[in-house]
Amino acid sequence: MVQEAGSERDANGVPRLPLRRDGWNFWNFEGNKVHYIQSGTSGTPVLFLHGFGASAYHWRYNIPVLAENHRVFAMDLLGMGWSDKPTGEDIYQVWPRQIAAFIKEVVGGEPVVLVGNSLGGYNCLKAGVTSPDLVRGVVLLNSAGRFEEVKAEERAGSNGRASVSKVPAEEQPTLVASLMDQLKSMALRGSIYASFFMAKQPKRIRQASFQVYISQHNVDEDLVNSIVWPAESANAAESFYRIISGKGTPVNVLLSKLDKPMLLLWGADDPWIGPGSAARIESLYPRAQKVLLSGVGHCPQDDAPERVNAELLRWLDAL
Known part of the structure; x- marks a missing residue:
């Protein structure tokens, strides 16, 4: 039985997802437990993919709004969030299969619009190339990935x-x-393990979030807990190491093979992945539409959710 995402109001009266200590729904993929959130009953299916160290909960302000007109899903990539953290195969090779299988088995096979932040944006590109029949369009929010x-x-x-x-x-x-x-x-490995155990401390998570959020009132206890709790699970440190030390396909190579509508929705004041990266993607993929969000940092969906939701709905309607 699928648990609907639900909704609550934050301190400012804005609707968002309530945090659940044990997560929402779980699906089996190649013997691994995968966590996901689902909401909405009709409309174009949208699949949200989170960034490094985050989870499906990072779309807490977007899921309730988009679910009014769309079928919305948010999934934890293996190695992060409430999903299992396998230590065998190269995780960068596993993620595209995980996304494709999720669309087929959970969404029902209808092509989705992939929306990803940071590392999730990279995975949107990879899935758009490896499983084009399952992807209708791609939205990148301050997407990560190397150019080579x-x-x-x-x-x-x-x-x-x-x-x-x-x-x-x-x-x-x-x-x-x-x-x-x-x-x-x-x-x-030892160095990355040590940095993981430091980085997962609530104080460190707050410090890092304050660096990349411009609207800092959203750096609240629920956000911190949504990062801390999954980091307590077995193999979390090893997953951190494998993601940090791994290498995916260069972004420019993926763009040369992609053939999907694209929206670049970029926080212009991101100190990590600034608008120069969006400009580079646009130069390599001219059909992309670009929207720069001034006064917004690395995580636009949680930093300025009202603006992001408006742009997403506008683009989805046009699509």
Whole structure:
């Protein structure tokens, strides 16, 4: 039985999602428990994807409003939020499969509009490329992801795949070099683990949020708890390490393969991923529509939800 998201009023009387200690709904994907929120009964399906270290709850101000006219879903990516935190396969390879399976099995197979913030925006792009039949459009809110030029030799061949050559014997790693690489990896893991245990402290979460939120009254106890609680689960530190140390497909490569309507909804005062990144995406993907939100930081959906909701509804209606 699916639990509807529900709604409450914040201190200013604005409708939002109430926080639940144990989450909302869970779905099984490849033996892993995946957490999601669902609301609305009709209209274009919209799937929200959160950023690094956050959860589906980060769309607390958007779900109740969009659910009035749309079927709305918000999912925790594996490794974060209330979803399980597997430690096997490269998580950047798992996420596209997770998104596709969710659309097929939970949404019902109807193509969705993907809306993602930060790392969630990157995953919107990846899903739009890997599962185009399941995606109707893409909305990026201060999307993360690295840009990297594809080398000429990697374009060789009619199949577009990189050519693979054997490493000469004299260039093959020695035992000592292999051990040094392992030690460096262990040192990196230890460093990232230490930063995780510091970063998950409520005080640190507040400090980081104050840096990237312009409207700081939304940095409240519920927001902090929605980050702290999932970080207490098993394998959270290892998931943090794997996400931090992993590498996804470069954004420019994804954009070269994407063929979907796109909205760039960007907080112009983001100290982490500023409007220059939006301009770069726009230059590589000219069909994108861009809306810069002045006085808004890295998480527009929670920093200025009224403005974000208005722009989302306008774009969805036009779509």
